[in-house]
Amino acid sequence: MKPEMPWGGGRILELDTEECWELMGGRETGRVGWGGPEGQTIHPVNHAVGNGAVWLRTTAYSSLAREADESPVAFQVDDIDDVTRAGWSVLVRGTAHLTWPGEAARDLPELEPWVEGLRPVWVQIRPTAVTGRRLLPR
Amino acid sequence: MKPEMPWGGGRILELDTEECWELMGGRETGRVGWGGPEGQTIHPVNHAVGNGAVWLRTTAYSSLAREADESPVAFQVDDIDDVTRAGWSVLVRGTAHLTWPGEAARDLPELEPWVEGLRPVWVQIRPTAVTGRRLLPR
Numbered sequence: 331m332k333p334e335m336p337w338g339g340g341r342i343l344e345l346d347t348e349e350c351w352e353l354m355g356g357r358e359t360g361r362v363g364w365g366g367p368e369g370q371t372i373h374p375v376n377h378a379v380g381n382g383a384v385w386l387r388t389t390a391y392s393s394l395a396r397e398a399d400e401s402p403v404a405f406q407v408d409d410i411d412d413v414t415r416a417g418w419s420v421l422v423r424g425t426a427h428l429t430w431p432g433e434a435a436r437d438l439p440e441l442e443p444w445v446e447g448l449r450p451v452w453v454q455i456r457p458t459a460v461t462g463r464r465l466l467p468r
Numbered sequence: 469m470k471p472e473m474p475w476g477g478g479r480i481l482e483l484d485t486e487e488c489w490e491l492m493g494g495r496e497t498g499r500v501g502w503g504g505p506e507g508q509t510i511h512p513v514n515h516a517v518g519n520g521a522v523w524l525r526t527t528a529y530s531s532l533a534r535e536a537d538e539s540p541v542a543f544q545v546d547d548i549d550d551v552t553r554a555g556w557s558v559l560v561r562g563t564a565h566l567t568w569p570g571e572a573a574r575d576l577p578e579l580e581p582w583v584e585g586l587r588p589v590w591v592q593i594r595p596t597a598v599t600g601r602r603l604l605p606r
Contacts (some may be wrong), residue, residue: 339580339581340583359550363509363542365503365508365540369596370561371542372501372510373544374557401504403476403508404507404509406507406512407546412495416584419511423511444477445478446478
């Protein structure tokens with residue numbers, strides 16, 4: 331083992347649920363994670379927040395559309411500064427509910443995909459838990 | 469459904485493995501994802517790259533230490549710009565191998581935890597697949 335300075339990092343504060351939603355809504359991109367046949371996956375995606383859920387859009391043939399419908403997923407947003415080594419992270423755990431083209435969908439938020447190509451599948455992440463942490467500067 | 473502009477986003481390019489490692493090594497933080505008893509989890513963490521693996525440090529009582537040893541995990545690093553809506557993301561899939569205090573460990577990289585508290589557990593993510601994508605500006 332190398333010599334080390336194990337106590338040197340910043341302090342962690344837990345965020346309340348309201349602050350988690352506010353921080354998530356203030357960023358345009360996050361990451362969706364799930365377990366599929368190829369193992370654990372984390373993909374970046376632009377998102378919207380609305381009606382107590384997180385919304386994504388995807389193609390009909392994406393791994394997300396093929397593997398995650400009605401499955402447990404995580405959605406994570408963070409903003410961490412490399413210089414101050416401080417920032418925050420919000421984690422939404424829940425189930426992905428997909429709306430395919432032609433299916434009736436209600437309460438869809440404004441959400442323009444950042445990636446080219448037809449992305450007609452809406453992914454609604456219905457949260458079972460929303461948690462967050464702030465890392466304070468040293 | 470709202471009126472929409474489905475073809476408007478940026479183009480995606482696949483990255484080769486060498487470029488993925490280079491990009492990962494150039495950032496200090498990423499996110500580790502796994503499936504545990506509380507569902508899917510994604511946690512931000514500072515990392516090092518060395519000997520063909522990704523290395524993290526954690527506490528002995530963290531959910532990562534309790535749930536992910538010898539389990540499938542994902543490690544993801546990205547850098548996406550909200551203004552240009554362009555950037556990149558690298559995904560490592562593999563297995564987490566934990567080294568507990570007192571166990572012999574070889575080839576540990578330099579890695580100072582960003583979070584306070586004793587973090588004596590080393591997490592080595594041994595990759596089975598390394599993939600990445602670049603999102604070009606529109």
